[in-house]
Amino acid sequence: MSLELAVFYFFGALAVAAASFLLVEGRTPISSSLAFCALGLAIAGVLQTLGADFLAVAQWILSLGAGLVLLVSSVMVAGVASESLDLASPLRVLGKLVGGVAVAGLVGLLLGTMGDGVELSGPIALTPGTADLGQALFGAGAPLVFVLGLLLLVALVGGVILAKRRLG
Amino acid sequence: MIPHEHVVGLALLLFALAILTVLLRRGLLALLVGVQGIFVSGALAVVGFAQGHAAMGVEPIMGVEPLARVSEAHGFALLVLVVAAAEFSVGLAMAVAFMRKRGSVNVESASVLRW
Numbered sequence: 001m002s003l004e005l006a007v008f009y010f011f012g013a014l015a016v017a018a019a020s021f022l023l024v025e026g027r028t029p030i031s032s033s034l035a036f037c038a039l040g041l042a043i044a045g046v047l048q049t050l051g052a053d054f055l056a057v058a059q060w061i062l063s064l065g066a067g068l069v070l071l072v073s074s075v076m077v078a079g080v081a082s083e084s085l086d087l088a089s090p091l092r093v094l095g096k097l098v099g100g101v102a103v104a105g106l107v108g109l110l111l112g113t114m115g116d117g118v119e120l121s122g123p124i125a126l127t128p129g130t131a132d133l134g135q136a137l138f139g140a141g142a143p144l145v146f147v148l149g150l151l152l153l154v155a156l157v158g159g160v161i162l163a164k165r166r167l168g
Numbered sequence: 169m170i171p172h173e174h175v176v177g178l179a180l181l182l183f184a185l186a187i188l189t190v191l192l193r194r195g196l197l198a199l200l201v202g203v204q205g206i207f208v209s210g211a212l213a214v215v216g217f218a219q220g221h222a223a224m225g226v227e228p229i230m231g232v233e234p235l236a237r238v239s240e241a242h243g244f245a246l247l248v249l250v251v252a253a254a255e256f257s258v259g260l261a262m263a264v265a266f267m268r269k270r271g272s273v274n275v276e277s278a279s280v281l282r283w
Contacts, residue, residue: 019205023189026195049170070200070260127238128239133243
């Protein structure tokens with residue numbers, strides 16, 4: 001088994017473990033947030049092994065950013081019980097694990113970006129770079145990018161309005 | 169080279185787990201994360217299918233070169249991730265509003281739209 005395949009299986013197993021943890025143990029907001037971070041980071045690792053560097057970085061940023069926002073909002077708004085945040089909690093260990101994977105993933109992404117990138121072996125090795133991705137997005141797909149930008153703006157405004165409104 | 173069947177299989181497994189999370193969990197944030205898992209597994213499946221499609225040959229299909237096909241698939245997966253982020257922002261705002269009103273993260277207490 002090549003190193004590339006081993007890394008793919010490692011991150012795949014991590015993603016499945018995070019999704020299973022969410023399914024079985026996702027009772028508290030803290031555990032859900034940590035499972036979300038772990039799942040997103042594992043998917044970013046999988047994408048990195050597939051040669052989708054830009055997607056991996058985007059997924060890494062999205063999962064960590066959204067996961068931290070989820071964690072903060074669950075602590076501040078949902079009034080999470082303090083016992084779930086104490087030192088002896090197993091969730092604390094999971095949080096450290098997620099943080100370690102995040103740092104390792106960032107180092108791996110940086111090394112992959114500074115080096116020659118992931119070389120796919122085999123009869124056909126197709127790893128589009130950022131320039132190719134930009135060509136695809138801002139060539140024929142430019143109207144779609146415009147619509148999605150508009151969607152993000154609407155989602156941002158809607159999110160602010162929904163979060164500020166006093167219901168009832 | 170990573171077999172694209174393994175990538176699609178992993179995406180399928182993650183999709184099934186996310187669907188089960190949405191169906192079985194009653195925590196609001198677990199539901200939100202489950203929906204995110206559905207989106208992300210879909211994006212992963214797109215990348216996996218692009219790998220498999222590129223492995224079919226180096227000849228252009230319908231005038232599109234293999235590298236351009238993979239690039240377009242990656243662009244499409246990125247768009248899926250963007251849609252997931254938009255959905256997440258609105259979903260989290262709704263979750264925050266729900267938690268402030270009900271003081272709970274259990275969706276069983278959300279019964280306004282039921283008949």
